[in-house]
Amino acid sequence: MVRPIPTDVVVVGGGPVGMLLAAELAYYDVSVVVLEGEAGTSTRPKATTLHARTTQTLARRGYLPAPEFSPAAGTVSSPFHFAGLAGLHITAPAAEPEPVLKRAQADLERLFEERARACGAQVLRGHRMTGLAQRPDGVRVVAEGPQGHAEFGAAFVVGADGARGTVRELAGIGCDTYAPTVSAMMGLVRLDEADSLSGGWHRTARGWVVAKEAADGGMHLRTVNFTRTHADRGKPLSLDELREETSQIMGREIGMSAPRWLSRFSDYARLAHTYRKDRVLLAGDAAHLHFPIGGQGLSTGILDALNLGWKLAATVRGTAGGSLLDSYDTERRPAAERVIENVRAQVCLMHPEVRLDSLRNLFSGLLATDPGGSHLGAMISAQDTVLPARSAVPSAWEGKFLQNIALTTQSGPADVIRLLREGRMLLLLFGTDTCEQHEKAAQAWSRSVRIVRAEPVAVVPCAALLVRPDGYIAWASDGAGLEATLALYLSDGSDVRPVG
Incomplete structure (x- = not known):
């Protein structure tokens, strides 16, 4: 055996x-x-592509560098597409990593x-x-x-x-499961004529071709055909099929050669x-x-x-x-x-059908009232994510993501990203009379919780915050007792092995 x-x-x-x-x-x-x-x-x-909440969390865990902190820097934006619509931006605080990382x-x-x-x-x-x-x-x-x-x-x-x-x-x-409604193809090729297809999103009455120039001079192509689904998605894709599909959608012959990484996919979910x-x-x-x-x-x-x-x-x-x-x-x-x-x-x-133009026009009009598509940007980048509360009497802060803020601690200048890199939960105490009781309450979990005293900051009108290793707030001092929340997340800590 x-x-x-x-x-x-x-x-x-x-x-x-x-x-x-x-x-x-x-x-x-x-x-x-x-x-x-x-x-x-x-x-x-x-x-x-990595979007803002992903880069922010990776930075807190030490996989991406923390930006140099400048409280007066404001925000930064990066462009993105939604259904091929351009002119949209994902925005994040400048104290965080870039909002869209390639x-x-x-x-x-x-x-x-x-x-x-x-x-x-x-x-x-x-x-x-x-x-x-x-x-x-x-x-x-x-x-x-x-x-x-x-x-x-x-x-x-x-x-x-x-x-x-x-x-x-x-x-x-x-x-x-959600059945497929479109067929799509993908491949890295070399165009016979370099100017036959420019990079970008191309919509025609027959579908879409998304073209992106590759570093070696080739073209990374994706086609989306709304008239059919693949009879056999597992069947190997040939260069002839990709060329015919691209040409049919574009309405003109697109010659190509030197195929690599050819594959089929769909919108099956x-x-x-x-x-x-x-x-x-x-x-x-x-x-x-x-x-x-x-x-x-x-x-x-x-x-x-x-x-x-x-x-x-x-x-x-x-x-x-x-x-x-x-x-x-x-x-x-x-x-x-x-x-x-x-x-x-x-x-x-x-979908390229003419009867859907009214829907697209309506959607574009709604975007016009939201410059840069801030609602869509927050959704695509997961920056609008608020986690469900776990406390019996949750604070308004619970479940929200704590953005990177500058702190003055007993050990000197610090910020949220760098304080979380130990991988422990972080209890921030902002120097009020109640901090003593919060610190005492957390002592039983001291090997799983990092306790940091800091000077009060205007953007956090709370006496204390408990922050998870992924940057989300587990508790704030205007909610239920700290001990009850710590017990939800951790055992009493008496047998904790050291972290890292």
């Missing part, structure tokens, strides 16, 4: 979401094994893998999961690798194995009924799938990992409150549902 290799967590899937989650878990001194079928990082063109998915995967390995995660490439069985005390995972059969015994398994992964199915987690079933959890495309318009997929998956990492680590280490891990589903599933809904709305707005 094969004795399974023990570990705290098995992460199935070594893309950016799985690698980031592994890095987070390993940072918190959780033993983690990553099973990834590919031998190395794929260089295939994939997602390249970074190749492969580069992020390498960054997260390097951090995961440095923190002690075991990354097993060339290993594909073939079996999964839950038990009351853990999960048994079977994999096939270069040296043959391997088995692992873990407290938890996380499926970060993408749209075609098997963790969700093997765990018996159902999902809501899927959302898991739950992100947790006992000891199995889902993250990224394994949990939610949607049409890649608007560049929200990578950001949504990364925010999954950043939400789950510290919660799962606390659960494994025995320092989590009883319902902390369940809050991963209640916080992240609605976020994915919103993304799927806004993507489906974009597909409707992109």
Whole structure:
């Protein structure tokens, strides 16, 4: 009988979401094994966009540099598209990272893998999961690798194995699905005539072609055809098909050659009924799938990992409150549902039928009353996210994201981003008479909570704030008692292992 290799967590899937989650878990001194079928990082063109809330949270966890703080700098904006409509901007405080960061998915995967390995995660490439069985005390995972059969015994398994992964199915987690309505193609090619197709979004009566110039002089093409769906989405795409589709939509011959990375896709969407079933959890495309318009997929998956990492680590280490891990589903599933809904709305707005022009005109008129599309920008960038309150008597601050602010602490100048990089919850005390009682209340959790005294700041009219490792406010002094909130998030802390 094969004795399974023990570990705290098995992460199935070594893309950016799985690698980031592994890095987070390993940072918190959780033993983690990553099973990834590919031998190395794929260089295939994939997602390249991170939006504001994702960059802000990554900065708080130390994966992106913190900007130089300038309280008088105001805000910065970056352009984005919604259903092909231009002239829209995502805006964020200048004290935060840039609102739209262009970074190749492969580069992020390498960054997260390097951090995961440095923190002690075991990354097993060339290993594909073939079996999964839950038990009351853990999960048994079977994999096939270069040296043959391997088995692992873990407290938890996380499926970060993408749209075609098997963790969700093997765990018996159902999902809501939305049938495809369009067919789309993608490929990196070289145009026979460089000026036959310019970069940008091209809409015709027959569909859309989105063209983006590649660094090597090629053209990255995406086509969207609203007249049919793919008969067989898994069938390999040929250069002739991509050329015919592009030419048909554009209404003129577009010659091309030197094809790379050809593939088909559609607007099929899927959302898991739950992100947790006992000891199995889902993250990224394994949990939610949607049409890649608007560049929200990578950001949504990364925010999954950043939400789950510290919660799962606390659960494994025995320092989590009883319902902390369940809050991963209640916080992240609605976020994915919103993304799927806004993507489906974009597909409707992109439909080239003339009868929909009135809808587009109405939508454009509404945008005209919202200069720069601030409402859409906040939605696409997830900056409008407010988490559901967990306290019995919540403060108006609870669930909101604490933007980066300059602080004067007993140790000198600081800011929110840098104070959160330890990965602990942060209790900010703003020098009032009640701070003594808040500090005393937090002492039982002192190894899980960083306590910082700071001079009062005008933008925070509270005596104290409790901030989660991901930057969201868990409690404020105008809400229920601090001890009750800490008990929701953490055990009493008496057996906490040091962080980092």
